[in-house]
Amino acid sequence: MVRRIVGSALALVASVGLSIVAASPASAATNSFATPSGTGCLDGYNNRPGSEVYTTGCNGGNFQRFNYLGFNRRTQLASAGVAGHCIQSVASAVKLEPCRSGTGTQFWLVQGRPGSLVIRSDANPRVCLNRAGANVDVGPCDLGVAAWVLR
Numbered sequence: 033m034v035r036r037i038v039g040s041a042l043a044l045v046a047s048v049g050l051s052i053v054a055a056s057p058a059s060a061a062t063n064s065f066a067t068p069s070g071t072g073c074l075d076g077y078n079n080r081p082g083s084e085v086y087t088t089g090c091n092g093g094n095f096q097r098f099n100y101l102g103f104n105r106r107t108q109l110a111s112a113g114v115a116g117h118c119i120q121s122v123a124s125a126v127k128l129e130p131c132r133s134g135t136g137t138q139f140w141l142v143q144g145r146p147g148s149l150v151i152r153s154d155a156n157p158r159v160c161l162n163r164a165g166a167n168v169d170v171g172p173c174d175l176g177v178a179a180w181v182l183r
Contacts, residue, residue, distance in 0.1 A: 060099040062112055065151065066090055066183040067163060068176075073183060074098070074161070074168065076111045076119065076128045083167040085119055085126040090183060100142055106154050108138050119161070121153055121170045126161060146182040 065074040072087035073096040080086065090096065095113035108131055109119040118131040120138045132138065139154035140161075150173050151161040160173035161180070172178065 060107075060110075061102055062097050062099050064090065064092070064096045064183040065098065065149075065180040068148070068179050068181055070181070070183070072163075072166075074180070076114060076117070078114050078117060078128050083126065083169075084128045085161075085168045086166050087163055087168060088166065100140070103142050103144070103149075106139050106141060109140055109151070121155070121159070124169050124171070126168045126170060149180050149182070150178050151180060 066072065067087060070090065073090040074085065075088045075096050076085045076098075077095055078084055088096075093113065095111065097112035098119070099110040099112060101107035110131055111117045111119070111128055114128055116131055117128040118138045119140070120127050120129040120135065122129075122137065129135070129138065136155040137153070141152045141154055141157075143150050143152055152173055153159045153170060156170075158173065159170040160178040162169055162171040162175065162177040164171075164177065
């Protein structure tokens with residue numbers, strides 16, 4: 033009897049054309065990272081004089097939106113405004129460079145919660161993205177200038 037039921041179930045699946053599919057990985061989140069006061073957002077523009085990654089007034093534009101895998105996951109911060117470019121630390125500077133999976137200085141950990149987070153370097157966990165006036169650099173994670181919020 034059990035053989036007949038299993039056989040019938042398999043026949044039904046085959047006749048309808050159903051197949052078993054593995055779950056796909058979760059899609060990347062796209063967010064803006066704002067200063068705690070909400071007056072400035074992380075922004076990235078290639079070849080900007082001074083610094084390619086900086087803060088400016090939040091405007092919801094693609095240059096202020098970054099794709100990432102979510103909290104506490106090793107991820108690149110890929111610009112939604114500059115196709116194929118990711119935030120990368122170069123010494124203490126922060127730049128937009130072509131995304132490369134083998135470049136350790138392009139990987140970050142977004143840690144905390146939406147209202148209070150840090151963006152920690154995966155290559156050097158002692159440093160985070162810090163606001164330096166209008167520019168962004170890397171520095172100690174325990175300073176107030178390392179704090180961001182999701183917007």
